[in-house]
Amino acid sequence: MQVEIITIGDELLIGQVVDTNSAWMARELNKAGMFINRITSVSDGEEEILNAIREAASRSTIVLLTGGLGPTRDDITKAALCKYFKTQLVFNQQIMDDVETFLKHRVGHINQLNKDQALVPEKCDIIRNPVGTAPIMWFEESGLIVVSMPGVPTEMKHAMENEVIPRLKAKFTNGIVRHRTVHIFNIPEAVLAEMLSDWEDQIPAFLKVAYLPSPGKLRLRISGKGENAQQIESAIENAIKLLYPLVKENIFGFDDEKPESSLLNLLFSKDKTISCAESCSGGLMSHLITSVAGASNAFMGGVVAYSNNLKYNLLGVDSTSIEKYGAVSREVVEQMAKGACKRLGSDYAIASSGIAGPSGGTDEKPVGTVWLAWSDGEKVISRSFNFGNNRERNILRTAEAGIIIMKQLLERGTL
Amino acid sequence: MQVEIITIGDELLIGQVVDTNSAWMARELNKAGMFINRITSVSDGEEEILNAIREAASRSTIVLLTGGLGPTRDDITKAALCKYFKTQLVFNQQIMDDVETFLKHRVGHINQLNKDQALVPEKCDIIRNPVGTAPIMWFEESGLIVVSMPGVPTEMKHAMENEVIPRLKAKFTNGIVRHRTVHIFNIPEAVLAEMLSDWEDQIPAFLKVAYLPSPGKLRLRISGKGENAQQIESAIENAIKLLYPLVKENIFGFDDEKPESSLLNLLFSKDKTISCAESCSGGLMSHLITSVAGASNAFMGGVVAYSNNLKYNLLGVDSTSIEKYGAVSREVVEQMAKGACKRLGSDYAIASSGIAGPSGGTDEKPVGTVWLAWSDGEKVISRSFNFGNNRERNILRTAEAGIIIMKQLLERGTL
Numbered sequence: 001m002q003v004e005i006i007t008i009g010d011e012l013l014i015g016q017v018v019d020t021n022s023a024w025m026a027r028e029l030n031k032a033g034m035f036i037n038r039i040t041s042v043s044d045g046e047e048e049i050l051n052a053i054r055e056a057a058s059r060s061t062i063v064l065l066t067g068g069l070g071p072t073r074d075d076i077t078k079a080a081l082c083k084y085f086k087t088q089l090v091f092n093q094q095i096m097d098d099v100e101t102f103l104k105h106r107v108g109h110i111n112q113l114n115k116d117q118a119l120v121p122e123k124c125d126i127i128r129n130p131v132g133t134a135p136i137m138w139f140e141e142s143g144l145i146v147v148s149m150p151g152v153p154t155e156m157k158h159a160m161e162n163e164v165i166p167r168l169k170a171k172f173t174n175g176i177v178r179h180r181t182v183h184i185f186n187i188p189e190a191v192l193a194e195m196l197s198d199w200e201d202q203i204p205a206f207l208k209v210a211y212l213p214s215p216g217k218l219r220l221r222i223s224g225k226g227e228n229a230q231q232i233e234s235a236i237e238n239a240i241k242l243l244y245p246l247v248k249e250n251i252f253g254f255d256d257e258k259p260e261s262s263l264l265n266l267l268f269s270k271d272k273t274i275s276c277a278e279s280c281s282g283g284l285m286s287h288l289i290t291s292v293a294g295a296s297n298a299f300m301g302g303v304v305a306y307s308n309n310l311k312y313n314l315l316g317v318d319s320t321s322i323e324k325y326g327a328v329s330r331e332v333v334e335q336m337a338k339g340a341c342k343r344l345g346s347d348y349a350i351a352s353s354g355i356a357g358p359s360g361g362t363d364e365k366p367v368g369t370v371w372l373a374w375s376d377g378e379k380v381i382s383r384s385f386n387f388g389n390n391r392e393r394n395i396l397r398t399a400e401a402g403i404i405i406m407k408q409l410l411e412r413g414t415l
Numbered sequence: 416m417q418v419e420i421i422t423i424g425d426e427l428l429i430g431q432v433v434d435t436n437s438a439w440m441a442r443e444l445n446k447a448g449m450f451i452n453r454i455t456s457v458s459d460g461e462e463e464i465l466n467a468i469r470e471a472a473s474r475s476t477i478v479l480l481t482g483g484l485g486p487t488r489d490d491i492t493k494a495a496l497c498k499y500f501k502t503q504l505v506f507n508q509q510i511m512d513d514v515e516t517f518l519k520h521r522v523g524h525i526n527q528l529n530k531d532q533a534l535v536p537e538k539c540d541i542i543r544n545p546v547g548t549a550p551i552m553w554f555e556e557s558g559l560i561v562v563s564m565p566g567v568p569t570e571m572k573h574a575m576e577n578e579v580i581p582r583l584k585a586k587f588t589n590g591i592v593r594h595r596t597v598h599i600f601n602i603p604e605a606v607l608a609e610m611l612s613d614w615e616d617q618i619p620a621f622l623k624v625a626y627l628p629s630p631g632k633l634r635l636r637i638s639g640k641g642e643n644a645q646q647i648e649s650a651i652e653n654a655i656k657l658l659y660p661l662v663k664e665n666i667f668g669f670d671d672e673k674p675e676s677s678l679l680n681l682l683f684s685k686d687k688t689i690s691c692a693e694s695c696s697g698g699l700m701s702h703l704i705t706s707v708a709g710a711s712n713a714f715m716g717g718v719v720a721y722s723n724n725l726k727y728n729l730l731g732v733d734s735t736s737i738e739k740y741g742a743v744s745r746e747v748v749e750q751m752a753k754g755a756c757k758r759l760g761s762d763y764a765i766a767s768s769g770i771a772g773p774s775g776g777t778d779e780k781p782v783g784t785v786w787l788a789w790s791d792g793e794k795v796i797s798r799s800f801n802f803g804n805n806r807e808r809n810i811l812r813t814a815e816a817g818i819i820i821m822k823q824l825l826e827r828g829t830l
Contacts, residue, residue: 009625011636012437013441015438015439015440015441015445016442016626016636018435022456023618026428026430027431028598036548037428037432039427039455041437041453041454044625071608072624072625073608074626103605111606114605152628161533179429189487191526210426210459210487221431249610260782262611278698282702282705283698283700284709287698287702290697290721291697293772293806296722298487298662299721300721300722300724301719301722301729302721302727304717306705306711306715307711309760313760314716314759345728359708364719377750390569391706
């Protein structure tokens with residue numbers, strides 16, 4: 001059984017919106033043992049939508065559509081579906097009631113565009129949408145299932161989780177797919193691939209390995225498909241065990257685990273607190289940490305000391321050190337980390353100071369030069385990096401390295 | 416002339432990676448007057464890649480591929496292209512030299528996987544890649560152009576900007592496409608669509624309008640296609656002029672303009688500085704502002720006062736106010752904003768305090784309750800919101816509202 005995704009919307013084809021729906025849907029369907037065959041994005045044109053459905057139907061038994069169901073004129077997915085399934089729009093009182101309930105406290109009055117949401121193709125099963133006004137449509141004909149969902153991510157996700165995936169699971173039993181992803185820090189792709197060449201030969205043939213590089217880190221994805229979940233899972237676990245002696249120090253996480261969540265869990269278990277003293281990372285380190293629910297149990301706060309004055313006033317950095325060594329230096333970043341523990345009242349602190357660019361670099365300290373420090377208030381460990389010449393990437397790599405290395409220092413008992 | 420994009424990689428179909436390449440490529444091609452017909456994502460399977468190329472070639476004259484060119488075993492795009500164009504891999508000394516130059520300072524030694532990058536299909540034009548090791552391949556046969564680029568965004572972008580788009584432009588003259596996007600704050604989609612119904616009838620038929628909603632804001636995209644650039648552009652400008660009386664107060668930007676960039680430009684022009692005092696937005700406001708190159712000319716810094724102690728110690732909030740009104744209150748957020756101007760030495764400050772969730776809500780102040788304040792050190796303006804029950808969205812909407820409203824207050828001379 002093959003599943004295809006078709007995302008509909010001019011905004012996708014002119015690049016104004018990045019299609020994040022497909023990746024989310026693929027992940028959730030995978031967990032349920034369903035495999036995506038192809039993802040297609042087409043414009044809000046009737047012919048384009050019809051062609052995409054026809055082609056998908058020729059390859060796959062399940063076709064999931066998102067988008068083109070809004071109340072506005074540019075949304076024509078319903079019309080295309082009526083044409084494909086040779087049916088017509090009819091008024092549905094239940095949907096009308098749902099739209100009214102949903103909009104009651106949200107808009108002043110319900111207009112004709114809202115009311116038109118209650119017009120639905122006659123030849124489909126309607127799935128109600130409690131988080132929006134566009135109903136979900138489930139078509140089933142000669143062994144083909146086509147489901148049309150709104151493109152708004154929250155509405156699509158609600159429909160998938162609560163209705164579409166449970167219904168598909170009830171209808172089909174499938175081969176089982178399992179993935180594990182190992183996060184590896186600071187080894188370039190080709191170097192890692194060579195280190196792992198023997199390992200790749202050693203693991204069972206039904207496991208597939210993929211290298212997914214991104215700035216400063218790499219995700220190694222190990223996938224298995226088969227009939228026996230336990231067999232696949234233990235083969236994957238074995239493969240990971242064999243991986244450890246090869247890249248141990250550089251493994252910093254698994255699957256969807258985020259370094260900031262792992263760091264916070266470690267702090268919770270030790271009943272310790274942390275703070276951030278940021279210069280070049282500009283608040284991103286605090287943002288990553290506070291993105292995790294419950295962060296307030298361990299995160300005291302942060303200072304974004306962009307100006308040198310704030311490095312003195314809020315973090316207690318010695319002004320002569322800045323004059324002597326410059327703000328981007330071992331001396332200053334170490335004082336920032338120790339100062340943060342004291343002034344922000346935390347057990348540990350991470351500090352950053354660097355030249356994010358595009359300007360501000362010198363021959364001695366080019367753009368991308370970053371100092372990071374980690375402290376427990378007494379001891380302080382620091383390290384310099386050069387992350388290259390892209391501002392966005394420098395900020396991201398600084399914040400991530402600060403968090404990943406803090407976690408490693410705590411795990412190893414160095415701090 | 417139609418252009419299609421095919422993105423290749425198992426990671427796309429299992430949802431581990433969001434395809435951001437296509438959106439970027441579509442935007443850049445649009446600027447050059449080329450229109451994307453369809454975007455397809457397929458796995459690293461030879462049959463899948465071949466089928467996708469065959470189908471795209473039947474609809475379009477230009478097919479752009481990204482991905483599957485890495486040095487590791489899971490990358491098989493080159494093999495598929497050899498099959499499609501009935502050719503074979505040959506060794507290319509120039510690519511070998513490029514790979515050696517590129518890797519010289521990056522890896523200890525150049526391994527066989529790196530060297531294999533110099534094996535390229537005989538029947539194509541090779542475009543050198545100065546920012547990576549995988550060469551770009553340009554195939555041209557019976558009126559069909561197929562270009563294969565690496566999936567790593569920086570490498571793809573470099574190839575597109577410097578080689579692929581200039582070559583395509585030189586080869587084809589096209590119809591002209593223009594887009595303008597108007598950013599609108601705080602009006603739900605269906606309400607706006609009704610407000611603009613007459614306006615949509617009034618604008619020329621060759622202009623197309625799309626509503627692109629996202630949390631708390633909406634982008635209205637006006638597109639025109641034709642032969643005369645000036646005619647399209649002035650029709651779009653006219654349409655925007657007609658829009659102003661209808662939604663003026665709520666327009667907060669155009670096209671790729673980000674609110675944080677507009678705010679900084681406004682501050683630069685007034686020679687004024689700003690700081691942030693964040694509680695529930697957790698550093699994101701500072702991060703958004705410092706993402707803009709040159710931010711340090713107006714951004715003094717920020718405090719992420721997650722614990723109440725830091726609200727007293729770093730921002731000078733009166734501890735009795737927190738006891739009396741709670742940390743999420745008009746009184747506290749106003750003191751945070753005024754305190755930030757003073758303690759962080761800035762002309763203006765934005766402050767946030769709220770309940771991001773998932774826990775911490777009460778009947779009186781449910782999850783999503785957010786107070787924001789804007790101050791010039793003397794005057795202070797504050798406003799409460801409820802952004803709903805999703806932590807990520809609460810953090811984002813708090814940070815964005817803080818920045819957008821600060822910009823509006825400065826533009827209107829209220830602060």
